[in-house]
Amino acid sequence: MSTRTVELELATPGVDAQGRPTREPLTLGEEHMLVNMGPQHPATHGVLRLVVELDGETVVRCIPHLGYLHSGFEKLGEYRHYNQIIPLTDRTDYLSPMSNNVGFALAAEKLMGIEITPRCTVLRVIACEMSRIISHMVWLGTTSIDLGAFTPFLWAFQERERIYDLQEMWTGARLTTSLTRVGGLMADIPDRFVEKLREFTRTFPKTLAEIDRVLTRNAVWVGRTQGVGTLTAAEAINHSLSGPMLRASGVAYDVRKDKPYLGYETYDFDVVVGEHGDVYDRYLVRLEECHQSNRILEQALDRLPDGPINVDDPRVILPSKTRAMSDMEAMIFHFKQVMEGVKAPVSWVRSIDDGAGGLPTRLHRQRDGRAADGPAALSEQAGGLAARALDRTAGARLDLRSHHGRGRRSARPDARLREGRRDVLHDVPPAPRREKLRAGVHDVAVQHLRRRGRAAGTAATDGRGGCGRYEPRRQVDDRRGRMPRRVWIRDPDTRE
DSSP: OOOOOOOOOOOOEOOOHHHHHEEEEOOTTOOEEEHHHSSSTTTTTSSSSEEEEETTTTTEEEEEEEOOOTHHHHHTTTTHHHHHHHHHHHHHTTTTHHHHHHHHHHHHHHHHOOOHHHHHHHHHHHHHHHHHHHHHHHHHHHHHHTTTHHHHHHHHHHHHHHHHHHHHHEEEEEEEOEEEEEEESSSSSOTTTHHHHHHHHHHHHHHHHHHHHHHTTTTHOOOOOTTSSSOOHHHHHHHHHHHHHHHHOOOOOHHHHHHTTGGGGOOOOEEEOSSSHHHHHHHHHHHHHHHHHHHHHHHHHHHOOOOSSSSSOTTTSSSOOOHHHHOOOHHHHHHHHHHOOOOOOOOOOEEEEESSSSEEEEEOTTTTEEEEEOOOOHTTTTTTHHHHHHHGGGGGGOOOSOTTOOTOOOSOOOGGGTTOOOOOOGGGOOOOGGOOSOOOOOOOHHHHHHHHHHHHHHBBBOOOOOTTTTEEEEEEEEESSSSOOEEEEOOGGGOO
16 A cells, blocks of 8 residues: 655745745744634634734734735726715725725815815814724724723723714714715714714713723733833834824824814814833823814814805716706706716825824826726725734734733833934834835835924923923823833924
């Protein structure tokens, strides 16, 4: 009887630092366990797959497999009209669909030179901040229940449901809203919307205070989040992170302040900046950002003007059904828009909406008149989704265990961020030329940040020898021997 020997390789596909396909060997230690999370998993639900190597409760290595949520959005954009793409933006990050709708509409309007009405501007700000809150509530609730805190999960999702009720009242949908149109909105807010949103802004801080009281100094929560998943400022920028992930690593960059849109420069709110770049700081940043979003909602409700929500241009906005059925010119405009779509010049434009995940939108208008994403659009849109935020780490080995041992902190991992009299951005090394930054805070933005950091770092220093751009916002002392934790508020006067 003949025998056959078969050699098997325990490996998984991945990519190296330059983006080339490679094979990642899965050699396990004696006590390690290999676990597949996703794509069919309650924590990933079709978005991505994670090959995780565990040493007890410690994640020793995590290899992400990306692209499960792609669904060919760029290809669909090659032959669809601008307003037909808006339903696709709901699904690029369905935790904050309204902010995605707004980001796309801003890009299309910038491409066409359209100036929206004052009422539409304020309503879009309300939509963006509502989306930011529900996205943070999902992160906070799911992270809490994953780490063993069930009650904060219920509190967070209860507040999320209250905003979903408002979204349903406004758009008729809870998840896929398709709120915006090029030049306006699908509908104005209904009666009692302002009243119910004011009730939410009045009671929401009480829930945040309860979550803060239960989690911030909780020994289990602190032990499972401090020093875990630490990312330095340089790593956060090189991995194209944005939003609270970027700010938790000490980079004081917020598009609403640095490149304002929708009149954000006229609102009074603070940019929350972390210090250590770990899970605990991301929690603090998101919790405080919910307070800031609540402040913005209150100001937006106070200044909400009367007037139309759509521009008065029949080439952009569909005429009402009554006019289309009774007026020949209106019927012609209706027919032309439905059959040919909104016209735009042959060009491309970038519009960044720093929503919950900081999802940038890049539009390119081809010569056939249809909308399409610009070159390398998928990697350009990194930020909000895990599939995009992890783009450069697909083949990397990530050691997520604490650098200072679980249960104690022998050193401050953020000491490099506030060394001497230099600003945080002075210590960010330039990326090698072969590893061009792909998305999110791209190369030009990074250089802009460095230049601004040099100017601000020498202009104002405090008595402690550090840069005066920050002032302490919150100090956490769990009284169990760990380092106090702070969330910093960026000085608003530093914006150019």
